[in-house]
Amino acid sequence: MKPRRALGLVKRRGLARRALIELYLAGLDGRGLLLDELSSSLGLDEATCKALVAGLVEEGLVEHRGDVFVLGQKGRESIRVVMTGGVFDILHVGHLATLEAAKGLGDVLVVVVARDETVKRLKGREPLNREEDRLKLVSALKPVDKAILGDPEDFLKVVELIGPDVIALGYDQKHDEKELRRVLAERGLRADIVRLNIHVPGVKSSKILARLLREI
Amino acid sequence: MKPRRALGLVKRRGLARRALIELYLAGLDGRGLLLDELSSSLGLDEATCKALVAGLVEEGLVEHRGDVFVLGQKGRESIRVVMTGGVFDILHVGHLATLEAAKGLGDVLVVVVARDETVKRLKGREPLNREEDRLKLVSALKPVDKAILGDPEDFLKVVELIGPDVIALGYDQKHDEKELRRVLAERGLRADIVRLNIHVPGVKSSKILARLLREI
Numbered sequence: 001m002k003p004r005r006a007l008g009l010v011k012r013r014g015l016a017r018r019a020l021i022e023l024y025l026a027g028l029d030g031r032g033l034l035l036d037e038l039s040s041s042l043g044l045d046e047a048t049c050k051a052l053v054a055g056l057v058e059e060g061l062v063e064h065r066g067d068v069f070v071l072g073q074k075g076r077e078s079i080r081v082v083m084t085g086g087v088f089d090i091l092h093v094g095h096l097a098t099l100e101a102a103k104g105l106g107d108v109l110v111v112v113v114a115r116d117e118t119v120k121r122l123k124g125r126e127p128l129n130r131e132e133d134r135l136k137l138v139s140a141l142k143p144v145d146k147a148i149l150g151d152p153e154d155f156l157k158v159v160e161l162i163g164p165d166v167i168a169l170g171y172d173q174k175h176d177e178k179e180l181r182r183v184l185a186e187r188g189l190r191a192d193i194v195r196l197n198i199h200v201p202g203v204k205s206s207k208i209l210a211r212l213l214r215e216i
Numbered sequence: 217m218k219p220r221r222a223l224g225l226v227k228r229r230g231l232a233r234r235a236l237i238e239l240y241l242a243g244l245d246g247r248g249l250l251l252d253e254l255s256s257s258l259g260l261d262e263a264t265c266k267a268l269v270a271g272l273v274e275e276g277l278v279e280h281r282g283d284v285f286v287l288g289q290k291g292r293e294s295i296r297v298v299m300t301g302g303v304f305d306i307l308h309v310g311h312l313a314t315l316e317a318a319k320g321l322g323d324v325l326v327v328v329v330a331r332d333e334t335v336k337r338l339k340g341r342e343p344l345n346r347e348e349d350r351l352k353l354v355s356a357l358k359p360v361d362k363a364i365l366g367d368p369e370d371f372l373k374v375v376e377l378i379g380p381d382v383i384a385l386g387y388d389q390k391h392d393e394k395e396l397r398r399v400l401a402e403r404g405l406r407a408d409i410v411r412l413n414i415h416v417p418g419v420k421s422s423k424i425l426a427r428l429l430r431e432i
Binding site for chain 2: 018043090096129133136139140142
């Protein structure tokens with residue numbers, strides 16, 4: 001059976017996009033994917049996956065390098081990567097609503113979780129939950145495709161790694177959008193900056209804690 | 217193309233199981249699924265999905281009722297449903313590890329989130345986060361297929377609805393396993409009861425709060 005015929009059977013656009021996303025995410029870890037890794041993450045048998053990838057290589061979206069497949073420049077340009085960040089110390093529905101809105105701005109959402117030392121520097125106290133625990137919990141949320149720890153010295157390092165098309169700022173992130181655009185430009189980075197106006201009354205971590213303290 | 221041929225192209229067992237799980241989950245809401253609902257949730261085109269479902273109906277796993285498909289008794293018996301529960305007031309990695317372990321005991325994980333009034337009765341204080349917020353956050357976790365609120369008067373009502381093959385108890389759930397087995401049997405319910413021994417040091421909600429209070 002010819003590749004084109006086999007692909008007709010599956011929702012081609014949706015699967016192709018998911019394949020590009022998987023390859024993008026593997027690229028964040030600096031690696032490509034073997035055919036069987038890709039087929040297992042897409043839930044396809046190897047023959048269907050092979051046909052799918054052959055089509056993507058033919059279109060110049062994916063490159064074959066040795067044993068593995070990697071996302072090509074054109075493939076990268078055909079998906080929209082959204083980046084957002086935060087401390088996520090005590091997870092609440094406000095975080096979730098913000099992450100869902102951020103995910104809605106593109107195809108794949110990468111979340112940068114602030115390092116313990118960054119939190120200490122900015123808030124003057126350690127977070128209640130260690131960075132590796134905050135990372136695990138954020139990674140486990142359905143809208144999040146990948147969560148990574150920030151760089152304690154240079155926050156632009158992760159922006160360079162992720163190469164986002166969109167940077168989504170939550171309502172409690174104090175970045176000045178103009179200033180952010182300027183520092184990005186200095187490093188040759190370009191991304192749309194979107195401020196999400198998700199307000200979920202009464203669920204900020206600090207309010208949850210204040211409520212607790214009133215009760216005790 | 218004959219159904220059997222089309223199905224050969226996709227990972228049949230995996231997809232069949234996912235179809236049964238989707239039908240089980242719809243059944244919790246008291247409904248069946250239209251063909252296009254099922255194909256969109258499985259990421260398949262309608263022709264492939266139709267062939268898949270035709271096979272499942274032929275095997276007696278799925279029933280066709282009017283416009284919709286529902287899980288048959290034999291289909292229900294071919295998947296393993298795990299149920300667990302908790303308050304999940306301040307979500308932490310201990311909860312996540314427990315939910316992941318619970319999910320590992322079967323094919324589908326349904327989580328019962330305690331009602332506000334149940335928490336008040338058992339712990340003597342309101343939870344910090346309202347039941348609808350706790351429900352949303354638990355629903356958003358990757359290992360969780362479905363979260364539902366408990367019944368404030370009769371906790372066995374949700375057990376009857378879910379009909380679990382396995383009930384997983386977390387380390388801080390005080391149910392006596394023998395007693396639980398007895399009350400289940402009284403209502404004609406049978407499930408394996410598994411106590412999960414997931415200890416993640418220092419991350420119980422109460423410890424996180426105690427740490428906060430020491431700092432303030």
